[in-house]
Amino acid sequence: MGNLFKIAIRNLLRYRRRTLLTASLVAIGVIFVLIFVATSGSFKNMIISQITDSMLGHIQIHRKGYVASIDNLPLTLNMKPQAVAKVEKVISEIPGIDTYSPRIKFGGGFSNFTETTNIRLNGVYPDKEMRTVPLLVSRIIEGEKIIKKGEVVIPELLARGMKVKVGDMVVIIATNKDGSVNGKQLRVGGILESATGPGGRDGYLHIEDAMEILRMDEMEISEVAIRLHNFGNLKSIYTKLNSALSTEINKQGKPTFEIHTWEGLSPFYNIARMIDVMTFFIKLMLIAIVLVSIMNVMIMAVYERIREIGTIAAIGTMPGKILSMFLIEGFSLGIFGAAIGTLFGLIIIFILNLVKITFNFGMQTGLVLSPTIKVPDIFLTALIVIIVATLGSLQPAFKASRMKPIEALRHV
Amino acid sequence: MGLIVAEDITKDYQAGEVTLRALNRVTFEIEPASFVSFVGPSGSGKTTLLNLIGCLDKPTEGTLKVADTDVLSLNRKQSASFRGENIGFIFQDFNLIPVLTVYENIEYPLLMVQNIPSREREERVMKLLGAVDMLEQKNKYPDQISGGQKQRVAVARALVTNPRLVLADEPTANLDSKTAYMIIELMKKMRDEFETTFIFSTHDQKIVGEAEIIYTLEDGELKDRQVKGGANG
Numbered sequence: 001m002g003n004l005f006k007i008a009i010r011n012l013l014r015y016r017r018r019t020l021l022t023a024s025l026v027a028i029g030v031i032f033v034l035i036f037v038a039t040s041g042s043f044k045n046m047i048i049s050q051i052t053d054s055m056l057g058h059i060q061i062h063r064k065g066y067v068a069s070i071d072n073l074p075l076t077l078n079m080k081p082q083a084v085a086k087v088e089k090v091i092s093e094i095p096g097i098d099t100y101s102p103r104i105k106f107g108g109g110f111s112n113f114t115e116t117t118n119i120r121l122n123g124v125y126p127d128k129e130m131r132t133v134p135l136l137v138s139r140i141i142e143g144e145k146i147i148k149k150g151e152v153v154i155p156e157l158l159a160r161g162m163k164v165k166v167g168d169m170v171v172i173i174a175t176n177k178d179g180s181v182n183g184k185q186l187r188v189g190g191i192l193e194s195a196t197g198p199g200g201r202d203g204y205l206h207i208e209d210a211m212e213i214l215r216m217d218e219m220e221i222s223e224v225a226i227r228l229h230n231f232g233n234l235k236s237i238y239t240k241l242n243s244a245l246s247t248e249i250n251k252q253g254k255p256t257f258e259i260h261t262w263e264g265l266s267p268f269y270n271i272a273r274m275i276d277v278m279t280f281f282i283k284l285m286l287i288a289i290v291l292v293s294i295m296n297v298m299i300m301a302v303y304e305r306i307r308e309i310g311t312i313a314a315i316g317t318m319p320g321k322i323l324s325m326f327l328i329e330g331f332s333l334g335i336f337g338a339a340i341g342t343l344f345g346l347i348i349i350f351i352l353n354l355v356k357i358t359f360n361f362g363m364q365t366g367l368v369l370s371p372t373i374k375v376p377d378i379f380l381t382a383l384i385v386i387i388v389a390t391l392g393s394l395q396p397a398f399k400a401s402r403m404k405p406i407e408a409l410r411h412v
Numbered sequence: 413m414g415l416i417v418a419e420d421i422t423k424d425y426q427a428g429e430v431t432l433r434a435l436n437r438v439t440f441e442i443e444p445a446s447f448v449s450f451v452g453p454s455g456s457g458k459t460t461l462l463n464l465i466g467c468l469d470k471p472t473e474g475t476l477k478v479a480d481t482d483v484l485s486l487n488r489k490q491s492a493s494f495r496g497e498n499i500g501f502i503f504q505d506f507n508l509i510p511v512l513t514v515y516e517n518i519e520y521p522l523l524m525v526q527n528i529p530s531r532e533r534e535e536r537v538m539k540l541l542g543a544v545d546m547l548e549q550k551n552k553y554p555d556q557i558s559g560g561q562k563q564r565v566a567v568a569r570a571l572v573t574n575p576r577l578v579l580a581d582e583p584t585a586n587l588d589s590k591t592a593y594m595i596i597e598l599m600k601k602m603r604d605e606f607e608t609t610f611i612f613s614t615h616d617q618k619i620v621g622e623a624e625i626i627y628t629l630e631d632g633e634l635k636d637r638q639v640k641g642g643a644n645g
Binding site for chain 1: 463466468469488489492493494495496497499500501503505507509510511512520521523524525526569573
């Protein structure tokens with residue numbers, strides 16, 4: 001095998017310029033793929049992280065039917081204490097869940113004593129909420145970075161529109177599930193930077209204040225947001241939660257709960273999928289580039305060396321060995337192109353990180369793009385190139401191995 | 413029993429709708445360790461005959477045995493294997509592999525065809541390098557040596573597998589007459605040393621005289637057999 005490699009490498013070096021051109025073409029393809037995967041991947045991960053860490057959490061549990069009506073924030077579809085207890089029990093039994101935060105979500109009126117507008121609010125346990133969505137703290141751009149009892153943290157746009165600032169007293173008015181209206185005077189404890197996605201323009205208050213406004217005798221929870229230790233375990237933990245809670249049936253014989261990962265709750269999931277599809281097509285383009293260029297160069301190599309093929313076949317070289325010779329040549333070219341492309345791709349990714357490219361996404365501005373690429377992605381790209389390069393040389397190699405020595409020797 | 417036994421060998425080529433007869437009912441027998449030449453003008457069928465003996469092609473009719481093997485019954489792989497074990501080739505254009513050195517070119521059949529262990533390979537290659545007087549050029553590439561030297565390397569490559577038969581198609585055609593004689597002398601010397609049968613084709617009358625048995629071909633038919641120092645056959 002070593003000798004086949006030696007002959008292949010020497011044959012590649014024999015036509016240096018052509019080898020270099022082909023390898024460069026392959027390398028450019030690899031560079032583009034690596035940069036695209038790194039930038040689009042980091043953009044996707046950054047946005048997912050923004051969405052899950054500042055609002056949604058990784059997984060949410062609701063009472064069945066709640067998500068379909070989520071725009072109305074229906075209090076009638078909140079979970080009763082027994083249901084919440086069941087959920088908490090299941091959560092505590094599944095390893096891999098870092099923390100969770102129960103929320104009472106409701107819509108109401110926001111009054112600054114001169115005018116009133118609508119507001120969507122989350123009643124939360126501040127500690128649990130901050131642990132479940134750790135970027136929430138950084139979104140509080142004015143005031144103390146905490147949600148205290150008797151205070152409300154309101155979205156920036158609302159504060160600006162209603163001309164309220166931290167420390168001002170406001171009234172939150174809401175209709176409870178029985179239809180009675182109640183209000184409570186709260187102090188503006190903080191101003192919250194808006195974020196793109198569901199819940200990105202919601203206000204926050206303490207869960208006990210929410211219960212008081214909604215005149216709840218017992219705590220009825222709208223949703224339980226869950227944060228995982230490792231985001232990579234999303235699917236497996238979702239499956240475990242689903243199987244543990246799907247056994248809970250209501251009086252109508254239907255499931256009590258519905259469980260969604262962030263993917264089922266955020267429209268960005270479709271953008272993320274589009275990015276994945278684009279990455280797939282970029283990889284297909286790479287495959288096409290490698291296939292065409294390697295096949296072209298190997299067809300040329302076979303054509304130029306017909307007499308040589310005739311000679312080695314005449315002196316007894318087996319067709320399989322001739323096939324291997326040319327396959328190894330394509331394989332080596334693939335390795336060479338992949339190595340150069342990976343090297344330069346990583347250098348460019350490093351430079352992009354030094355340059356610190358910023359971008360805006362929805363309401364979030366100045367997000368710094370940090371292109372990163374996982375080692376498996378690098379190996380996968382290189383592997384694709386090497387496999388395709390070998391496949392690209394298969395047809396010319398097969399042709400070489402099937403040549404009749406007498407005809408090959410006659411070739412001029 | 414001869415090393416090569418050919419009976420009524422006929423070879424036709426199809427050129428469109430026209431059938432061209434390259435060899436017509438050729439019969440001969442060649443003994444081991446012979447030094448044989450096939451002579452005749454261009455188109456007489458010399459190369460065709462050598463290709464058939466070398467298992468590179470098959471006759472249209474007739475029977476052909478080389479080293480007690482009915483070579484017509486061999487398939488593609490068996491033919492390749494038979495050639496690798498029993499036949500050495502010397503080509504008019506030398507046909508050395510340009511990316512291999514002189515040493516590696518001679519080593520190639522041992523390495524890629526016969527899978528001989530490295531120590532034995534080295535011994536055999538060095539012995540032949542010495543025999544063809546190319547030891548000093550062993551690390552040079554084909555484009556760094558002369559035509560005569562290339563053909564000496566080709567002779568060494570043909571002999572390195574210890575074949576029973578070496579076929580040389582116009583081995584001196586691209587050489588000046590002095591070098592051509594040297595190559596023929598080298599081939600004779602190798603025949604004496606290794607008892608290998610050498611068959612070469614040529615249309616060079618000066619070189620023909622060096623053969624011990626001379627077959628004359630004309631229009632695809634065997635016209636004459638001369639044994640040097642003996643009677644015509």
